[in-house]
Amino acid sequence: MLPLTLHRLDLVSDADASDCLTRVEPRDGVLTATDLSATRGDGIFETVVVVDGIPQALGPHLDRFERSAAMLDLPAPRRELWMRAVTEAAAALHEHTSRGAVKFVMSRGDEAAPAAPTGWALGFAPDSRTGTRAPEVDVVLLDRGYRHDVAQTSPWLLQGAKTLSYAVNMAALREARRRGAQDVIFTSIDGFVLEGPNSTVIARIDGDYVTPPTDLGLLPGTTQADAFTALEGWGESVATRRIEVADLRRADAVWLCSSTRGVAPVRSLDGTALAVDIPLSDRLNDALDARKA
Known part of the structure; x- marks a missing residue:
């Protein structure tokens, strides 16, 4: 991943948006050594894929950014x-x-x-996907350590906010590699499917395309939402509902959805091979790349 462009934001000024942006060299210093994003992971972020210069699903990403800011008691972002x-x-x-x-x-x-938040926007070339085809991934299930209702019982744990505190997510991905896989689907301690460290789950179960609900403490999936829009347009049945681990294991296809990767088919789950629907995966990624905003 090579950083290419960097814009620093002045989040204190009330000036016009164009006067609050400064383009800087990607390798120049932007943060102090005492910035809370570095010392505490205290902040929020979003990543938007860009196709032919067009940021995809920017509105939903900004919606989620605002939601995360509210959950962390950060100032409301100037949209x-x-x-x-x-x-x-x-x-x-x-x-x-x-x-x-x-x-x-x-x-x-x-x-x-x-009292003075800092902000920046970094343009880069991700290495998670080349061309229209997303990579097939081997996935392991890892227990997140919480009940499915943790967002309601313990809101201070910030489940469902996209924060900079990614140490646990990165540790989970390292554990996946130790087990011979590339990615993870988290589960609750009471047996429900949650999300990946940086992805949303879609499973095809009994002919329905299903994703878990956000009230389980999950991030609203922007890529998943647009994939569902495409599936509905093609006459497929989609649903947002709780998925038990046993139901995921019997699914006839599973995908992980993320902005930079698109819709990535899961080819194995805990070492058990899954059917991979390449034609549908490619069709979904073509539809995602064709978005105009």
């Missing part, structure tokens, strides 16, 4: 400013590649000035 930052980063990115991504981040700020 027009963040939209301008992403679109400018995407335009600059298009000078280098036809397919890329923009990660935009809000930190609570510097420990010495906690």
Whole structure:
């Protein structure tokens, strides 16, 4: 992953959005050593895929960004400013590649000035997918350690917020590699399917395309939502409901959905081979790439 463009945001100024953006060199310093994003992981982020210079599903990503900010008691993001930052980063990115991504981040700020949040948008070329085909992945199930209702019983755990605190997610991916897999689907301690460290789950069970509900403490999946829109347009049955682990194991196809990867078919689950529907996977990724916003 090579960083290509970087825009720094002034989140304190009340000036026009164009006056609050500064394009800087990607390898130049942007944060202080005491920024809370680095010292505490205290902040939020989103990643938007960019196809031919167009940020995909930017509106839903901004919606989720605002939701995460509220959950962390961060200032409400100035939507027009963040939209301008992403679109400018995407335009600059298009000078280098036809397919890329923009990660935009809000930190609570510097420990010495906690009332002044910091923000930036980074354009980069992800290595998670080439062309129209998403990679097939081997997946393991890992217990997240919480009941399915943790978002209601313990909201301070911030389940369902997209925060910078990714140590557990990265540890889970390392555990997957130790087990000979590439990715993870988290489960609750009481046997329900949740999400991946950086993905949303879709399973085809008894002819229905199913994804778990966000009230299980999950991130609303922007890619999954657009995949469901495409499936409904093709006359397929989609549903958002709880999925028990036993039902996932008997699914006739499973996918992991994320912005940079698209819809990635799961070819094995805990070492057991799953059927891979390549034609549908390719069709879904073509539909995702054809989005105009």
